[in-house]
Amino acid sequence: MSHTIKDVAKQAKVSTATVSRVLNGLSGFSKETEEKVLRAIKELGYQPNAIARGLVSNKSNTVGILFPEVSSQFSSNILRGVEEAVHDLGSSVIVCNTASQGKRTMKYLQLLAEKRVDGILFVSEKMTEEYYKQLKSMKVPVVLVSTESYQYPLPFVKVDDKHAAFTATDYLVKMGHSKIGMIGGNTQDPIAGQTRVDGFKQAMAYNGLAIIEESIIHSPGFSFKDGYIHFPKLLEQSPDLTAIFAASDELALGAISSAHKAGIKIPDELSIIGYDNLPVAEMAIPPLTTVAQPLEQMGRVAAEMLFTMMAEGTIVESRIMPHSVVERDSVKRLSMRRGMLYEHQN
Missing domain, CATH: 1.10.260.40 (lambda repressor-like DNA-binding domains)
Incomplete structure (x- = not known):
C-alpha cells in the first residue's frame, strides 16, 4: 500500500x-x-x-542530457560522471539518445520542455540555430559537453581537440616516426572532425615534416567500422607509412582489426595511436596507446557548472580540460640514423 x-x-x-x-x-x-x-x-x-x-x-529536480549515441563507451563515461554529481546534488537525469539527427534532437528538446527539467547538458553535437532557439525558449541553464559554439553564448566543458591531436602526432614524431598518416572523422564536423586534422597538420609542420594529403583519409564518422574500412584505403594511398594517428579509439581499433586481417603486425610493422582512452583501449591486442580525455571528470564538472547556474542564475566560465598520452603497446619506438630508421634496443 x-x-x-x-x-x-x-x-x-x-x-x-x-x-x-x-x-x-x-x-x-x-x-x-x-x-x-x-x-x-x-x-x-x-x-x-x-x-x-x-x-x-517550481522545480522538477531533474536535468536532461542529450547524447548522439548513448550506447558508446564515450557517452557512458561522460554519463557516469554526470550521474554521480547530479545524484549527489539531489536530482535525477533524463537521458536522450538523439542519434545525431536534427528531428530527433528537436523532439527530445520539446519533451524535456514538457517535463520541466531544471537544466540541460548537450553533449558532442553541433549547436544549430534551431536547437538554440528551442533551448532559449525553455529558459533553463545549458552547458555543452565535448562540444562548443562560437555563435551562441553557451558555456562548455571539453578538451582542446586541435591541441590534443597535435600532442598525439608529436608523440609519434618523438618516438622516431616521420612517415605518419591519419584516419580522421568527417571534416564537416567542426567539433572533432576538422580540428583534429588541423592539429595533425600543425604537428607535422612544426616538426619539419611534409604534409601529404594522400596520407590523410577522412571517414564519415569515428566508429570501429569506419576505421576497419578506411585503414586499407589509407595504406593503398600511402604504403610506406610507419605510424598512424586515428582520431578516435574506435577508429584505431577498427584499423588494428583490419591490419590483423591483412597480416600486418601492430606495432612491429606499423604503429597506431588513438584518441579518447576508452576502457576498451586497454583491452585491445595490443593495448592501445592513446590520447586521454578525462570523460568522467568532464561529465562531473559539467553537471556542477549546470547546478551553479541553476542556483545563482548566472553564466559560468567554460572549462578546457587537460589531455595526456597514455602509453601502452601499439606504438613502436624508432630513431633516425643516417636517414634510416632503426629500432631502439632496450
Missing part, C-alpha cells in the same frame, strides 16, 4: 501543509515538529511525489 501526504500528517499529528513545508525545506515549524514528520515518513515508508513537489518548489 502506498501512503499519501495525508497519511504522514495524520501519523505525525500535524497538518498536510506542515508536512509539505518540511519536505520542501521551508521554514515555519519547530525542530520537534520536523522530527515528528521525518519519523512518520520513515515509519510509513512514504515516497514524496516528485511532480507534486515540483508544483510547490
Whole structure:
C-alpha cells in the first residue's frame, strides 16, 4: 500500500501543509515538529511525489542530457560522471539518445520542455540555430559537453581537440616516426572532425615534416567500422607509412582489426595511436596507446557548472580540460640514423 501526504500528517499529528513545508525545506515549524514528520515518513515508508513537489518548489529536480549515441563507451563515461554529481546534488537525469539527427534532437528538446527539467547538458553535437532557439525558449541553464559554439553564448566543458591531436602526432614524431598518416572523422564536423586534422597538420609542420594529403583519409564518422574500412584505403594511398594517428579509439581499433586481417603486425610493422582512452583501449591486442580525455571528470564538472547556474542564475566560465598520452603497446619506438630508421634496443 502506498501512503499519501495525508497519511504522514495524520501519523505525525500535524497538518498536510506542515508536512509539505518540511519536505520542501521551508521554514515555519519547530525542530520537534520536523522530527515528528521525518519519523512518520520513515515509519510509513512514504515516497514524496516528485511532480507534486515540483508544483510547490517550481522545480522538477531533474536535468536532461542529450547524447548522439548513448550506447558508446564515450557517452557512458561522460554519463557516469554526470550521474554521480547530479545524484549527489539531489536530482535525477533524463537521458536522450538523439542519434545525431536534427528531428530527433528537436523532439527530445520539446519533451524535456514538457517535463520541466531544471537544466540541460548537450553533449558532442553541433549547436544549430534551431536547437538554440528551442533551448532559449525553455529558459533553463545549458552547458555543452565535448562540444562548443562560437555563435551562441553557451558555456562548455571539453578538451582542446586541435591541441590534443597535435600532442598525439608529436608523440609519434618523438618516438622516431616521420612517415605518419591519419584516419580522421568527417571534416564537416567542426567539433572533432576538422580540428583534429588541423592539429595533425600543425604537428607535422612544426616538426619539419611534409604534409601529404594522400596520407590523410577522412571517414564519415569515428566508429570501429569506419576505421576497419578506411585503414586499407589509407595504406593503398600511402604504403610506406610507419605510424598512424586515428582520431578516435574506435577508429584505431577498427584499423588494428583490419591490419590483423591483412597480416600486418601492430606495432612491429606499423604503429597506431588513438584518441579518447576508452576502457576498451586497454583491452585491445595490443593495448592501445592513446590520447586521454578525462570523460568522467568532464561529465562531473559539467553537471556542477549546470547546478551553479541553476542556483545563482548566472553564466559560468567554460572549462578546457587537460589531455595526456597514455602509453601502452601499439606504438613502436624508432630513431633516425643516417636517414634510416632503426629500432631502439632496450
